[in-house]
Amino acid sequence: MLRYIIWRIAVMIPTLLLISALIFIIIELPPGDYFESYAAELRAMGEGVDMDKLEALRAEYDFDKPPVVRYFHWLAGMLQGDFGYSFEYQLPVSDVVGDRLWLTVLVSFVTIVFTWVIAFPIGMYSATHQYSWGDYGLTFLGLIGIAIPNFMLALILMYFANIWFGTSIGHLMDQQYLGEPMSWAKAKSILEHIWIPVIIIGTAGTAGMIRRLRANLLDELQKQYVMTARAKGLHPFKTLVKYPMRMALNFFMSDIGSILPAIISGAEITAIVLSLETTGPMLIKALQSQDMYLAGSFLMFLAFLTVIGVLISDLALALLDPRIRLQGGSTK
Amino acid sequence: MNAPLPPPGAPLEHYVSTAPFDPQSVEVMTEEQMRVYQASQMRLMWWKFKRHRLALASGIFLATLYVMIVFCEFLAPYNLHTRNVDFIHAPPQPIHMFHEGQFVGPFVYGRQMNLNMDTLKREYTDDRTDVQPLRFFCRGDGYEFWGLFEGDLHIVCPAEGGQMFLLGTDRLGRDVLSRIIYGARISLTIGLIGITFSFVLGIVIGGLAGYHGGVLDLVVQRIIEVLQSIPSIPLWMALAAIMPVTWSPILIYFGITVILGLFDWTGLARAVRSKLLSLREEDYVLAAQLMGAKSSRIIGRHLIPGFMSHLIATATISIPGMILGETALSFLGLGLRPPITSWGILLTEARSVSVIAFYPWLLYPMIPVILVILAFNFLGDGLRDAADPYR
Numbered sequence: 001m002l003r004y005i006i007w008r009i010a011v012m013i014p015t016l017l018l019i020s021a022l023i024f025i026i027i028e029l030p031p032g033d034y035f036e037s038y039a040a041e042l043r044a045m046g047e048g049v050d051m052d053k054l055e056a057l058r059a060e061y062d063f064d065k066p067p068v069v070r071y072f073h074w075l076a077g078m079l080q081g082d083f084g085y086s087f088e089y090q091l092p093v094s095d096v097v098g099d100r101l102w103l104t105v106l107v108s109f110v111t112i113v114f115t116w117v118i119a120f121p122i123g124m125y126s127a128t129h130q131y132s133w134g135d136y137g138l139t140f141l142g143l144i145g146i147a148i149p150n151f152m153l154a155l156i157l158m159y160f161a162n163i164w165f166g167t168s169i170g171h172l173m174d175q176q177y178l179g180e181p182m183s184w185a186k187a188k189s190i191l192e193h194i195w196i197p198v199i200i201i202g203t204a205g206t207a208g209m210i211r212r213l214r215a216n217l218l219d220e221l222q223k224q225y226v227m228t229a230r231a232k233g234l235h236p237f238k239t240l241v242k243y244p245m246r247m248a249l250n251f252f253m254s255d256i257g258s259i260l261p262a263i264i265s266g267a268e269i270t271a272i273v274l275s276l277e278t279t280g281p282m283l284i285k286a287l288q289s290q291d292m293y294l295a296g297s298f299l300m301f302l303a304f305l306t307v308i309g310v311l312i313s314d315l316a317l318a319l320l321d322p323r324i325r326l327q328g329g330s331t332k
Numbered sequence: 333m334n335a336p337l338p339p340p341g342a343p344l345e346h347y348v349s350t351a352p353f354d355p356q357s358v359e360v361m362t363e364e365q366m367r368v369y370q371a372s373q374m375r376l377m378w379w380k381f382k383r384h385r386l387a388l389a390s391g392i393f394l395a396t397l398y399v400m401i402v403f404c405e406f407l408a409p410y411n412l413h414t415r416n417v418d419f420i421h422a423p424p425q426p427i428h429m430f431h432e433g434q435f436v437g438p439f440v441y442g443r444q445m446n447l448n449m450d451t452l453k454r455e456y457t458d459d460r461t462d463v464q465p466l467r468f469f470c471r472g473d474g475y476e477f478w479g480l481f482e483g484d485l486h487i488v489c490p491a492e493g494g495q496m497f498l499l500g501t502d503r504l505g506r507d508v509l510s511r512i513i514y515g516a517r518i519s520l521t522i523g524l525i526g527i528t529f530s531f532v533l534g535i536v537i538g539g540l541a542g543y544h545g546g547v548l549d550l551v552v553q554r555i556i557e558v559l560q561s562i563p564s565i566p567l568w569m570a571l572a573a574i575m576p577v578t579w580s581p582i583l584i585y586f587g588i589t590v591i592l593g594l595f596d597w598t599g600l601a602r603a604v605r606s607k608l609l610s611l612r613e614e615d616y617v618l619a620a621q622l623m624g625a626k627s628s629r630i631i632g633r634h635l636i637p638g639f640m641s642h643l644i645a646t647a648t649i650s651i652p653g654m655i656l657g658e659t660a661l662s663f664l665g666l667g668l669r670p671p672i673t674s675w676g677i678l679l680t681e682a683r684s685v686s687v688i689a690f691y692p693w694l695l696y697p698m699i700p701v702i703l704v705i706l707a708f709n710f711l712g713d714g715l716r717d718a719a720d721p722y723r
Contacts, residue, residue: 018558026567030574147705149656151663152679152698159688159695265565269660273683283566284664287573299570303562310561 004318012311019303020078024071026299027292038087074293078300084293088286093297097282101301103172104267104278106190107197108305111263112256114202115209120252123213128240130218138210145207150266153200154273161196172197172276197276201266205259209252216251220244250321256313261306268302377641380718387714390707397704401517408510409489409496411473412673416495416505418445421691422456424500424508431463439465440496453690464494500693502681511678512697518674520704522589522658523651529593531647534600539631541601542608549605556598564595568657572666581672588667592654603646607639641719649712652705659701675701 039054065073077084083093126135148156173189220226221244229239271280279298286294338344361369371379382388400407416422425440442462446455472489476482490496499508541552571591575584611617612635620630636643661667662676663683670677678697682688688695 014554015558015561018554019562022558022562023570026570026574030576143706143709144702146709147652147702148698149660149701149705151660152701155679155682155688155695155698158685159692162685162689261561261563264563268563268566268569269664272664284569284666287569287666290573295570295573299562299566302566306561306563 001318005315008311008314008318012307016304016307019307020075020300021071023296023299023303024067024074027296028067028070030290030292074296078297083297086286086291086294088289088291088294093294096294097279097297100277100279100282103190103276104264104271104280104302105305107172107194107201107267107271107276107278108260108263108309110194111198111201111205111267112260112309114198115206115259115263116252118202119206119209119213123210123217123248124240124245126210126214127217127221139214142207142210145203148203149269150200150204151269151273153203154197154270157196157200158274171274172278197267197270197274200270200274201263204266205263208262209255209259212255213248213251217244217248220247250317253313253317253320257310260309260313264302264306377718381714384714384717386710387717390710391714393707394704394711397516397520400513401520404513404517405475405477405483406485407487408507408513409472409486409498410507410510411475412506412511412514413671414473414506414510416497416501416507418505419443419456419495419497419501420505421454421503422495422497422501422505423691424693425458425495425497427466427498436463437465439463440490440494443495462494464491464496466496467491499696500691502678502691502694508678508693508696511673512675512700515673515675515678515697516700518585518668518672519655519658519676519701522585522592522674523654523708525586525589526592526596526654527647527651529590530597530600530650531643533593533597535604535636535643537597538601538604539608539636542605543612543627543631543635545609552601552605556601559595559598562595564653565657565660567595568592568661569664569666572661581669584667584669585672588658588661592657596650596654599650600643600646603643604636607642608635611635611638639719641715645712645715645719648708648715651712652708655701655704655708 074084081094083097085091086093086096089096122138126138129135172193173186174193221240223244226239226244229243230236234242267278268280268283270276271278272284275281279301283295283298286292286298368376405411422443422445425443427438427440429435429438431439441458441460442464443456444459446457447453448455467489468487470486470489471484472486474482474484488496497507497509499512501507502511537552541549568591571594572588575587579587608631616634617630620634625633658667658674659676659679662674663679665680668674668677675697679695682691682694
């Protein structure tokens with residue numbers, strides 16, 4: 001087991017390095033840099049540009065060095081918890097970000113738990129009552145969940161919340177708690193707000209998971225050991241819970257790896273529509289103003305979150321399923 | 333057959349049946365079985381696909397849509413950019429058939445606009461005396477068909493001097509229905525072009541990795557893993573954001589399709605790779621190699637066609653993701669830019685709660701998006717089942 005964990009973490013490192021290189025290339029792609037657009041903006045506003053000061057700034061942030069040097073600088077900084085400097089806010093990235101990273105983690109985590117809690121019983125019901133009306137109805141609901149994109153669902157919920165309750169949903173906490181340190185009142189406020197984004201983000205993932213779980217469980221239910229257990233007179237419920245369910249549980253763990261990127265993607269878009277205090281709205285603002293270090297750090301963080309999530313799901317799977325531990329090789 | 337036995341030592345009489353010989357007489361096949369037995373693979377797939385009713389219906393629905401987008405200038409009652417300044421944010425006008433108990437055929441009632449001075453809201457009321465029958469195959473707004481020929485023929489247009497906003501108008505008084513029809517052209521093609529792009533990438537990269545194996549395979553596998561572990565929408569957002577503002581809308585359109593395709597090939601490449609890994613051990617591959625065929629020929633001519641149907645099914649399932657991606661990007665203002673109109677662009681109008689509360693008809697573009705996504709999902713399911721007709 002220990003060998004597997006070490007091997008799995010060792011594999012993660014080149015993956016993260018490649019991701020960081022990719023993200024750095026992306027943030028370096030646009031022609032010019034922030035200082036040029038800043039200077040152009042100043043000129044457009046009719047203000048004089050102090051070229052010396054600009055050059056000094058450039059030198060301070062290594063913009064006069066080749067990209068490769070800057071990449072390693074960025075990478076080394078990140079390893080020490082220094083994510084670079086946001087030019088837009090004139091602050092270090094870590095100060096700008098504040099709570100947002102943790103709130104993103106929180107929203108993603110709660111969404112996954114929600115996905116599980118909803119998908120598990122429904123998938124089980126669908127598989128054991130194959131081709132019943134309940135199965136058809138739930139399958140149809142699931143398809144609708146897949147077909148409606150997150151941001152539209154957010155719009156629709158906003159619309160109905162407006163009609164029915166006359167209030168606007170959105171945000172992750174009451175406005176008075178913004179920027180305040182964590183307290184019981186703030187935590188309560190977050191809990192009151194979090195369920196709407198969680199439902200919105202969770203639908204697509206839940207629907208997909210129900211479909212896959214149903215197919216998986218149906219395969220399992222046709223196997224001979226189930227028939228043996230039934231023939232020996234085991235109660236149907238016990239037969240289901242004791243054997244096929246445990247197999248399905250493995251699949252449940254490994255499925256996180258495939259739904260996590262989708263959940264994080266959806267969380268970003270939903271956050272923008274509902275203006276949640278997570279990374280989404282700030283990421284899009286940073287992208288639009290070409291504040292590339294801020295955007296790059298956000299992208300890196302999201303990718304890191306996904307990689308860690310997949311790692312945890314793989315380790316949990318190895319804990320559950322000895323075959324994977326022994327095989328030690330491929331991840332899927 | 334009670335002939336007496338010949339005397340001892342003499343040969344037995346040789347029996348020859350005179351009945352005509354039928355080699356299949358042991359297992360007689362009915363006409364029906366014969367048809368299945370002799371059918372080509374394509375035909376088998378078609379039969380299997382046909383049984384999946386929902387997939388068939390979705391296929392027909394999508395085919396109709398794709399034919400429609402060729403003629404959208406003709407189908408839309410208004411031009412894409414026509415502004416009706418007197419009818420800003422007008423709600424949808426229902427089509428009536430009977431006027432005061434009398435059949436008049438399809439018509440709409442005229443509209444009267446009052447500006448409510450308290451709320452500054454435009455309020456439209458039906459003028460029950462003003463019957464405006466619709467015209468069919470009529471002359472209406474001028475347009476340039478495909479930007480090539482001038483024309484003004486429409487399948488349906490409002491009465492002379494009348495209006496017909498079946499799905500309402502937006503903040504510039506443009507007809508929402510017409511804009512949805514025009515938007516279909518962009519939204520539907522972006523998925524197709526994007527998938528073509530990722531299809532080629534997937535087959536080439538996956539094919540090389542699967543066929544050659546070794547270091548190349550290892551590198552490709554790592555790259556796929558990396559790409560799949562980055563959440564796609566933030567990545568698309570970043571790439572869309574770095575497209576220069578100076579680009580023309582058409583260039584942006586192609587840029588977006590490339591971005592969508594650039595990160596979507598991983599699933600296809602994985603499928604190609606795993607399939608090739610097992611197929612390359614087949615005897616016919618060895619035969620081709622011994623005859624001196626190059627690897628590009630072996631992959632392209634001998635290996636890929638064997639599971640092309642699987643690939644097409646896989647590709648179909650990933651089209652909705654691209655359409656949704658474009659819609660989301662455009663909705664966020666990072667994707668296409670006006671005057672190019674897609675469903676995502678139309679939905680940007682409905683971004684705030686107040687707009688949705690006052691003008692809910694601006695959410696109508698959502699309906700075609702949902703229908704198209706569902707249809708592609710069903711079609712993909714049907715194709716996947718049909719791709720392996722022998723099972």
